[in-house]
Amino acid sequence: xxTNKTVLGSGTLRAIKEFKDNAGNTKIFxxxxxxxxxxxxxxxxxTPGGYVINxxxxxxxxxxxxxxxxxxxxxxxVYDNAGGSVIPLSSVAGSAGVVSGMYGNEVLAAYGxxxxxxxxxxxxxxxxxxxxIGHDWTGGTSGxxxxxxxxxxxxxxxxxxxxxxxxxxxxxxxxxVAYQGAQAPATMALVDTVAGVGCVDRDTxxxxxxxxxxxxxxxxxxxxxTIQESSLPISSxxxxxxxxxxxxxxxxxxxxxxxxxxxxxxxxLTFTGQDITYCFDVRxxxxxxxxxxTRWPSTNFTSFTRIDNxxxxxxxxxxxxxxxxxxxxxxxxxxxxxxPSLTFGDSSRIKILKKLKPTLVGANNSVVxxxxxxxxxTTYSTAEFTVGTQITGFYGESExxxxxxxGGQLTNQRSLNATGYGTSVQVGLESxxxxxxxxxxxxxxxxxxxxxx
Numbered sequence: 451x452x453t454n455k456t457v458l459g460s461g462t463l464r465a466i467k468e469f470k471d472n473a474g475n476t477k478i479f480x481x482x483x484x485x486x487x488x489x490x491x492x493x494x495x496x497t498p499g500g501y502v503i504n505x506x507x508x509x510x511x512x513x514x515x516x517x518x519x520x521x522x523x524x525x526x527x528v529y530d531n532a533g534g535s536v537i538p539l540s541s542v543a544g545s546a547g548v549v550s551g552m553y554g555n556e557v558l559a560a561y562g563x564x565x566x567x568x569x570x571x572x573x574x575x576x577x578x579x580x581x582x583i584g585h586d587w588t589g590g591t592s593g594x595x596x597x598x599x600x601x602x603x604x605x606x607x608x609x610x611x612x613x614x615x616x617x618x619x620x621x622x623x624x625x626x627v628a629y630q631g632a633q634a635p636a637t638m639a640l641v642d643t644v645a646g647v648g649c650v651d652r653d654t655x656x657x658x659x660x661x662x663x664x665x666x667x668x669x670x671x672x673x674x675x676t677i678q679e680s681s682l683p684i685s686s687x688x689x690x691x692x693x694x695x696x697x698x699x700x701x702x703x704x705x706x707x708x709x710x711x712x713x714x715x716x717x718x719l720t721f722t723g724q725d726i727t728y729c730f731d732v733r734x735x736x737x738x739x740x741x742x743x744t745r746w747p748s749t750n751f752t753s754f755t756r757i758d759n760x761x762x763x764x765x766x767x768x769x770x771x772x773x774x775x776x777x778x779x780x781x782x783x784x785x786x787x788x789x790p791s792l793t794f795g796d797s798s799r800i801k802i803l804k805k806l807k808p809t810l811v812g813a814n815n816s817v818v819x820x821x822x823x824x825x826x827x828t829t830y831s832t833a834e835f836t837v838g839t840q841i842t843g844f845y846g847e848s849e850x851x852x853x854x855x856x857g858g859q860l861t862n863q864r865s866l867n868a869t870g871y872g873t874s875v876q877v878g879l880e881s882x883x884x885x886x887x888x889x890x891x892x893x894x895x896x897x898x899x900x901x902x903x
Contacts, residue, residue: 452769454492459483463765464705466755467510469517471531476758479517479529480765481508486519486527486536490763490770496536498527507705509652513559513584522555523570528585539585547587552577556652559584560613561633563592567620568652573607574598576620578635593636601625602643610652614662614673617641621649621664626676647676650699656710656717658732663687663717665706669695670719670730670741687730689740698724709754711762714773717741720751727751775885782884791826791874792895800900801875803868806833807894808879810862813837814886820864820879824872833866873903 461483470476479496480487484503486496497503508521519527519536525548526539540548554566554577564579574597580590597608597620606622613619618632625648630641647666649655654665662673669686688695704723711718715733720726727746735741753765762773771779794801806820816837821830838860877893 451490451772452493455769457483457485457487457493457495458769460767462752462767463769464506465508465510465753466763466765466770467517468755468757469512469529470758471515475531478770479510480753480770481506482765493769498537501538507555509557511557511559513564514582516584518557518564518584520554520557520566522568523553525553542585545585546589547592548585552587556608556611558611558613560618565611565618567608567611576608576611591636597627600627600640600643603645606648609649610655610664612655612662612673614657619662619673621655623650624648642677644676647671651706654706654708654719656708658710659712663710665719667696667699668692685739687735687739687741688743689738690736691728691743698726707751707753709756709762711756713760714762718754720749722752725750776883776887777885782882784880785883785888786878786880787890788878789876789893791876793874794897794899796899797873798902800871800873800903802871802898802900803875803895804898805896806866806868806877807896808864809891810837811889811891812860812886813862813881813888814860815839816881816886816888818879818881820866822868822875822877824870825874830878831869835864835866837862871900
């Protein structure tokens with residue numbers, strides 16, 4: 451989308467948020483290059499005059515006809531369409547209690563007020579504003595709660611806040627605390643705690659409508675499942691790549707960004723320092739309770755937001771882009787799938803591959819490479835084939851003008867001869883994606899089981 455990113459310079463967008471007021475007016479805000487930015491096609495600097503920004507780790511939330519900007523150690527900022535400019539929170543008429551003690555890194559808009567936590571020097575207190583007044587932190591029903599004695603497993607630090615099913619959920623690094631009755635925070639009560647599972651970063655928390663997803667130190671979790679399993683071994687939604695996630699967590703030096711898209715049916719999680727994005731298919735789970743997951747390397751994604759019409763905006767060094775189509779900013783990209791090593795239930799016998807039968811949907815006119823190897827060898831044998839061209843159908847142009855129709859995506863089933871033998875087999879498939887979708891449905895592996903070794 452962005453064609454003029456002058457104000458971004460050589461920086462990258464670290465957060466994007468759509469602001470929508472009660473009249474339905476919308477405005478896109480983003481942050482990067484130590485600036486508050488608005489716009490999509492042309493990025494515009496909205497940083498208040500004289501306000502010094504030294505980091506871009508902002509969190510943006512909509513609340514009561516305003517958008518708020520919070521970051522640890524910096525005075526919060528606010529914007530509304532009536533004023534027309536971004537200003538420090540203390541500049542709002544009637545503001546109270548806007549002091550460094552509430553400059554939190556986390557902010558949540560829920561139950562009719564703002565909540566903040568993770569303040570410099572104070573990792574155990576949650577603060578909340580007056581009812582419907584995001585700039586009043588000392589008057590009315592504003593207040594705070596220190597949960598340092600509530601953590602179920604000793605000392606912990608607040609990382610993220612969430613609201614779900616009438617609960618205020620407080621995520622620590624290694625534990626979770628839930629309060630009931632947060633609509634009246636002065637009388638809210640502790641209802642549940644979970645030890646041994648926490649959240650690594652506030653920007654991994656996403657609402658799916660029926661649950662809350664978050665990244666823990668052992669993989670992707672859901673709040674609902676974690677509460678249900680609090681007295682049992684807790685499963686992971688990223689169980690198939692747990693080791694990869696743990697390794698990525700250990701190596702991450704910058705930040706995490708995530709987004710949930712109901713239209714695409716996925717949860718994206720980016721490790722920005724390593725330029726790796728994991729795409730979790732949330733439409734269903736596998737037999738072990740994990741989501742299907744795809745690894746997207748070298749995406750350059752540094753922020754996301756889903757706007758009200760369902761479009762997914764992506765922030766990079768180029769500004770704001772949209773997630774759409776089947777190319778990477780106009781260029782092709784490589785799709786790769788490789789199975790784990792297969793022993794067909796008996797690792798002591800020789801396997802002799804006879805045929806590989808992939809079933810593909812789409813892949814219009816693409817060249818597909820079927821690969822296989824034995825016994826963990828990284829040198830693969832290859833069979834190549836080309837998918838046929840899908841013909842577009844046109845219905846009555848006098849009625850439908852130039853709208854194009856097809857009978858659905860082309861389904862391709864191939865039978866390829868394979869060679870070689872070994873005790874374990876790995877099969878894979880690769881293809882360039884360049885404007886047309888490709889969906890790998892299955893690979894049937896036909897093999898003879900040979901003698902014992």
